[in-house]
Amino acid sequence: DYELCEEWGRLYPVPREDLINLHREHLLHLLEMGDMEKALQLLQRIEDPGICLAISEQSLDQRPNLAACHFLADYLTVHFNASLTTARRNDIQALYIGSKVLLTLPELSRVNYFHLSSRPLLMLEQLLMNMKVDWVAVAVQTLHQLLAGQEVGFTVEDIDSLLSKYAEKALNFPFTLKEKRS
Numbered sequence: 654d655y656e657l658c659e660e661w662g663r664l665y666p667v668p669r670e671d672l673i674n675l676h677r678e679h680l681l682h683l684l685e686m687g688d689m690e691k692a693l694q695l696l697q698r699i700e701d702p703g704i705c706l707a708i709s710e711q712s713l714d715q716r717p718n719l720a721a722c723h724f725l726a727d728y729l730t731v732h733f734n735a736s737l738t739t740a741r742r743n744d745i746q747a748l749y750i751g752s753k754v755l756l757t758l759p760e761l762s763r764v765n766y767f768h769l770s771s772r773p774l775l776m777l778e779q780l781l782m783n784m785k786v787d788w789v790a791v792a793v794q795t796l797h798q799l800l801a802g803q804e805v806g807f808t809v810e811d812i813d814s815l816l817s818k819y820a821e822k823a824l825n826f827p828f829t830l831k832e833k834r835s
Contacts, residue, residue, distance in 0.1 A: 655679035659698075669704065676708045684712070684721035696728065706733050713745070719763060722770060723752035743806045747771050750799045757791045774807050774815060781819045789816075 683692040713725040726749035751770040769776035
């Protein structure tokens, strides 16, 4: 049905908003089905870059599944980086990095942290608070790789500071140790 509507749109004039809605729904359908190749082909078929940007941004704002968010954030960063405002670019980069970190977590646990996908530092802090030290190690390694040369609103130093803060708390004892006398 989407392809029929798309063909109709090529033959007859369709209002811009209706065209954007059609392509957005088609794109989200393809992403939900996990067909990233067809989703990419759909975006490449759209000749007007303004429409393509609107479709991609609106789709991302609907926060589809994890793989779709990662795909859309990557697509927007690669193809429309210069067209985005600095704040929007940072938000999309943070979402891309957050989704990449989420993909390193065990599959069944991802749903618990998906709401933090656009806030990677907060996700890292939540993992620390939940005592998921092994997951934190993998997440930090991934973040260090992704942040090399990137500007997303936080730095490697912010990660190190967060880790230091929680390491200090882990060593902070609320009571004094008494010596055992023999």
